[in-house]
Amino acid sequence: MFIDAHAHMISRTTDDYQAMAAAGVVALIEPSFWIGQPRTYVGTYVDYLSHIVGFERFRASQFGIRHYCTIGLNSKEANNEELAEGVMEILPQFALKEGVVAIGEIGYDEQTPLEDKYFRAQLELAKELDLPVMIHTPHRDKKKGTLRSMDVCREHGVDPNKVVVDHNNEETVEDVLDRGFWAAFSIYPSTKMGNVRMVELLKRYGGDRVILDSATDWGISDPLAVPKTAELARQSGVSEEAIRKATYANALTAYGQSGQMSEADWIDGLRVDQTQLHEGNSILRGGRDPVVENVKAGTAGLIIE
Numbered sequence: 001m002f003i004d005a006h007a008h009m010i011s012r013t014t015d016d017y018q019a020m021a022a023a024g025v026v027a028l029i030e031p032s033f034w035i036g037q038p039r040t041y042v043g044t045y046v047d048y049l050s051h052i053v054g055f056e057r058f059r060a061s062q063f064g065i066r067h068y069c070t071i072g073l074n075s076k077e078a079n080n081e082e083l084a085e086g087v088m089e090i091l092p093q094f095a096l097k098e099g100v101v102a103i104g105e106i107g108y109d110e111q112t113p114l115e116d117k118y119f120r121a122q123l124e125l126a127k128e129l130d131l132p133v134m135i136h137t138p139h140r141d142k143k144k145g146t147l148r149s150m151d152v153c154r155e156h157g158v159d160p161n162k163v164v165v166d167h168n169n170e171e172t173v174e175d176v177l178d179r180g181f182w183a184a185f186s187i188y189p190s191t192k193m194g195n196v197r198m199v200e201l202l203k204r205y206g207g208d209r210v211i212l213d214s215a216t217d218w219g220i221s222d223p224l225a226v227p228k229t230a231e232l233a234r235q236s237g238v239s240e241e242a243i244r245k246a247t248y249a250n251a252l253t254a255y256g257q258s259g260q261m262s263e264a265d266w267i268d269g270l271r272v273d274q275t276q277l278h279e280g281n282s283i284l285r286g287g288r289d290p291v292v293e294n295v296k297a298g299t300a301g302l303i304i305e
């Protein structure tokens, strides 16, 4: 069984859901983020958040996967102050919806004053609502941005045990673990942070406080990154316990602190019922027969590239 702790399924196809379920992904977390095209007014943000807490959650259930999400204003769009102000007003109502496991992904992109302002405001919101936090660390100046994100969490009195710092690499991992935060890694195919490098990190640091995810989205990414890395780690001699922590148990512990995610949600199998509707609509097209079955998480034969 696997949990993919970071997956933007709104950008993915039904084939991806089917492949993930077949590979043993029982649950995933969809963080709120930038969708590629900048939003021009708050209404589109409202619809996006409604989509990930509503229809996307339903769509995942139709393929036997439990869907959770995080709610937040992303750092990129924090630079549009008018939009950001509007989004901050509507965040609390979304953050309290069923299946919301954290405030996120928040943090820094270019590390501007506006990004800093809204990062801090959202840390306060997480404290107020007693929710975990998912931090997006910047792709540029990663080390500086990562250290700064953790410093700001400390300044605001946010417990590191409730904060997952995501998109780590070899440069940042030690600081994050030393300071008691959860260290998540997004596995990007054919890049520095690919699964071969990740296995090396697991060998070096073990599985404690480490969380693997695919960060699959509209770019080149692999929705099977977590099961594939687990398989490669197994073949490379990493212990079953470390693999289980990094690909399942730690995500459950960290985000389970929200009270919105528990193993009971999937442990007895999931019932897929494609006769169900979301606000009157089905996922079925073209007169397809609905699947109604109980699904047990299985493991398909995986090809590792």
Ligand SMILES: [Zn+2]
Binding pocket: 006, 008, 031, 033, 105, 215
């Ligand atoms: Zn993301």
